[in-house]
Amino acid sequence: MSAEIDAVRQAIVTTIAQALGSHVTVEAHGGRFDRAELARYSKRAPAVLVAAMGMPRVEDRPRARPMVQFAAFVMCRDAPGASRDTQALTLAEALVRLVPGNVWGQDNVQRPEQLSAENLYSGEIDRLGIAMWAVSWRQIVNLSTQRDIGDLADFAIYHGTHHVGEGPDTESHLELPTGNEETSP
Numbered sequence: 001m002s003a004e005i006d007a008v009r010q011a012i013v014t015t016i017a018q019a020l021g022s023h024v025t026v027e028a029h030g031g032r033f034d035r036a037e038l039a040r041y042s043k044r045a046p047a048v049l050v051a052a053m054g055m056p057r058v059e060d061r062p063r064a065r066p067m068v069q070f071a072a073f074v075m076c077r078d079a080p081g082a083s084r085d086t087q088a089l090t091l092a093e094a095l096v097r098l099v100p101g102n103v104w105g106q107d108n109v110q111r112p113e114q115l116s117a118e119n120l121y122s123g124e125i126d127r128l129g130i131a132m133w134a135v136s137w138r139q140i141v142n143l144s145t146q147r148d149i150g151d152l153a154d155f156a157i158y159h160g161t162h163h164v165g166e167g168p169d170t171e172s173h174l175e176l177p178t179g180n181e182e183t184s185p
Helices: 004-020 035-042 084-098 123-127
Strands: 025-028 047-059 065-077 113-119 130-140 157-162 170-175
Touching (some): 004 025, 004 047, 004 065, 004 084, 035 065, 047 130, 084 113, 084 130
Parallel strands (some): 025 047
Antiparallel strands (some): 065 130, 113 130, 157 170
16 A cells, blocks of 8 residues: 655655754654643654644545645754754744755655744643744645555544543544454344
């Protein structure tokens, strides 16, 4: 099975790591953060975590061409001679310079569009001793010819935590039959 969007994300990680140097941790990441994850990654700061956040638009002719929303989350903590805020702003600026026109060495990617950067400051993030920025952009990824749906792994278990409004988080858990279970009479 092909994982072309993940290959693009990994190419982004590689390019950013080369541009920023070995003193910055650069990795692929699954998406948004909870408090525990922020605390865990803050120990590895300065860090840039690259995620594919969604596909707000998919053109389907003559082949799938999703517009992928990528984000590079910058996370910094105080260091001798450099505040976390200054470090995070400096890394965000470096990314804003790196992203325009970059196709990450991939033949199936179009130039980035809608580049933006956002300071993610909050009291909670500040209490964790970190500063965060998100640099995001959209790029069309031209997927190769369609794959047979039978090549996909079975979707058997889903578990998710959902935050809606001011109320408590809710959890969903679903296990689908895989067809391998024995049925009892």
